[in-house]
Amino acid sequence: MSGVVLVVEDDRELREVVRRYLERAGHTVHTTGSGAEALSLLEDGGFGLVVLDLGLPDVDGREVLAAARQGREVPVVVLTARSQVEDRIDGLRRGADDYVTKPFSPTELVLRVEAVLHRTQSTSGIAEPPVFGGGRLRIDETRHEAHLDGLALELTPTEWGLLTVLASSPGRVYSRYELVNRVRGYEFAGYERTIDSHVKNLRHKLGDNGGAIVETVLGAGYRLGWSRDR
Numbered sequence: 001m002s003g004v005v006l007v008v009e010d011d012r013e014l015r016e017v018v019r020r021y022l023e024r025a026g027h028t029v030h031t032t033g034s035g036a037e038a039l040s041l042l043e044d045g046g047f048g049l050v051v052l053d054l055g056l057p058d059v060d061g062r063e064v065l066a067a068a069r070q071g072r073e074v075p076v077v078v079l080t081a082r083s084q085v086e087d088r089i090d091g092l093r094r095g096a097d098d099y100v101t102k103p104f105s106p107t108e109l110v111l112r113v114e115a116v117l118h119r120t121q122s123t124s125g126i127a128e129p130p131v132f133g134g135g136r137l138r139i140d141e142t143r144h145e146a147h148l149d150g151l152a153l154e155l156t157p158t159e160w161g162l163l164t165v166l167a168s169s170p171g172r173v174y175s176r177y178e179l180v181n182r183v184r185g186y187e188f189a190g191y192e193r194t195i196d197s198h199v200k201n202l203r204h205k206l207g208d209n210g211g212a213i214v215e216t217v218l219g220a221g222y223r224l225g226w227s228r229d230r
């Protein structure tokens with residue numbers, strides 16, 4: 001229910017301590033010491049929360065923070081060595097949900113993480129997967145499952161990517177170029193037109209409703225035609 005926690009911390013020892021404590025508290029944890037890797041992981045999605053060290057060697061931590069807040073708005077608990085009050089306020093203003101100043105107790109961090117998860121899940125409904133089209137289409141990103149009229153859809157990674165990107169903002173039109181970039185399937189290799197054949201296959205799997213769920217907007221691209229119920 002909580003999704004995977006992404007821990008971004010370049011200090012290997014600290015990273016492992018944080019992982020151990022979060023796992024012991026029952027969370028699934030993915031770690032990286034690289035800001036660049038964190039950016040690409042966030043683009044792929046599926047994280048319920050990010051624990052982020054602001055002082056990374058390769059990328060400004062604030063850039064990773066901004067990336068987490070984009071789109072699906074993954075909550076972020078910032079780890080910072082900068083104890084000045086101004087930095088804390090600055091970090092929170094940029095969208096962190098909470099912060100912990102180093103050195104910190106891992107137990108305290110776990111409590112902060114759980115408080116943020118509790119808060120964001122109860123206010124934004126992340127705990128309940130989104131449903132579209134009057135209860136007919138259900139997309140559960142944490143479980144990586146989509147159901148149409150109660151039946152599980154067997155989707156390729158590219159089709160899954162297309163559906164979740166379109167569903168992240170129902171009614172919004174995505175150009176082929178944007179879809180290629182958001183889905184990042186290696187087989188696209190920059191060819192926007194290959195999107196069309198993936199859309200065709202996805203529609204086929206969606207059956208009679210395929211064209212209504214994944215709508216073509218002539219001269220512009222595609223959009224999710226069904227609205228979100230909750």
Ligand code: CA
Pocket residue numbers: 009010011053054055056057
């Ligand atoms: Ca660091």
